[in-house]
Amino acid sequence: MSTEIDTAPALTESQARALFEKEFVPHLDAMYNFALRLTNDEDDAHDLVQDTCMRAFRFIGSFEPGTYAKAWLFRILKNNFINDYRKKSRGPTKVEFEWVEQSFAGEDDPEPAFQADLQAETVNEMLGDEITSAIQALPVDFRMIIILCDLEEFSYEEMAKILNIPIGTVRSRLHRARAMLKETLASYAMKKGYKTDMLSA
Amino acid sequence: MKTNCSHQPDCLKLIQRILDKEASAEEEARFLANKDQCLPCQEGHELELALRKALKTSCHSKCPSSLLESIRSKISSIILLILLLIPLFCWFI
Numbered sequence: 244m245s246t247e248i249d250t251a252p253a254l255t256e257s258q259a260r261a262l263f264e265k266e267f268v269p270h271l272d273a274m275y276n277f278a279l280r281l282t283n284d285e286d287d288a289h290d291l292v293q294d295t296c297m298r299a300f301r302f303i304g305s306f307e308p309g310t311y312a313k314a315w316l317f318r319i320l321k322n323n324f325i326n327d328y329r330k331k332s333r334g335p336t337k338v339e340f341e342w343v344e345q346s347f348a349g350e351d352d353p354e355p356a357f358q359a360d361l362q363a364e365t366v367n368e369m370l371g372d373e374i375t376s377a378i379q380a381l382p383v384d385f386r387m388i389i390i391l392c393d394l395e396e397f398s399y400e401e402m403a404k405i406l407n408i409p410i411g412t413v414r415s416r417l418h419r420a421r422a423m424l425k426e427t428l429a430s431y432a433m434k435k436g437y438k439t440d441m442l443s444a
Numbered sequence: 445m446k447t448n449c450s451h452q453p454d455c456l457k458l459i460q461r462i463l464d465k466e467a468s469a470e471e472e473a474r475f476l477a478n479k480d481q482c483l484p485c486q487e488g489h490e491l492e493l494a495l496r497k498a499l500k501t502s503c504h505s506k507c508p509s510s511l512l513e514s515i516r517s518k519i520s521s522i523i524l525l526i527l528l529l530i531p532l533f534c535w536f537i
Contacts, residue, residue: 256523256526256527259519259523260519260523263519268512271507271511271512271515272504272505272506272507274507275505275506275507275508275511276503276504276505276506276507279505280503289508289511289514292507292511292515293511293514293515293518296515296518296519297515297518297519297522300519300522361491362487362491363487363490363491363493363494364494366491366494366495366498367494367497367498369498371498371501371502372502374498374499374502374503375502375503378499378503389499390503392464393495393496393499393500394499394500394503394504398464398465398466399464399466414461417460417464418456418457418460421460421492421495424495425491425495428495
């Protein structure tokens with residue numbers, strides 16, 4: 244009879260609660276951080292994480308303990324973001340997403356036009372704010388993949404599942420995202436350089 | 445030492461795959477063996493490392509404790525709702 248109810252089936256209250264504490268709670272910081280980078284707004288990030296947890300809890304019966312909860316949660320979060328928050332926060336941006344998919348669909352795409360002229364020392368000297376604003380300046384699909392890979396250290400295979408794209412697209416999108424990030428940082432460095440020149444002049 | 449590398453785009457892709465832990469042990473060994481002879485590869489490797497480090501130090505935020513509490517209380521109300529609904533549902537049929 245309880246199969247008629249779609250909420251947390253097959254698990255008792257205490258089992259579901261224990262599973263939540265054990266499998267979800269350890270990933271909340273990472274989920275919140277991801278949500279904050281995607282929405283760029285604390286309230287939206289709050290709602291996005293909360294909705295993701297409630298959705299995950301509804302389907303907690305379909306979660307297999309022992310599998311990688313983090314990837315499962317990130318996939319729900321990303322779908323939630325695409326379906327709800329993206330529409331809400333910035334109006335219809337389907338075009339941008341499709342454009343990215345079409346333009347960067349294959350591994351054999353031509354290389355980015357040039358590699359930005361950027362040195363490791365310049366990056367080391369940069370302020371945290373400059374790094375975060377360069378990340379925020381990236382198109383959301385690029386921002387997403389850089390965070391999943393460089394911050395959360397998901398494998399290409401896990402990212403392919405989270406983003407629902409082929410592994411070749413993961414590789415090429417990641418490569419492009421990094422090229423674009425370097426380009427943005429190089430332009431910041433140049434502006435900064437101009438400023439110091441002006442000050443010393 | 446080489447100051448110019450004609451395979452730089454390919455080398456850069458390899459460097460990224462190595463740091464992403466997606467390259468094979470052979471590919472990694474081959475890269476490490478050649479790295480000392482090639483300035484663009486060394487610089488590329490350092491830059492990629494610096495970028496990852498910068499991202500890790502500047503792009504993280506902690507989940508506010510109020511959010512965790514609000515999720516916990518929502519879950520409690522859902523559980524309560526189910527506990528109430530199931531007997532009600534059974535009673536009706």
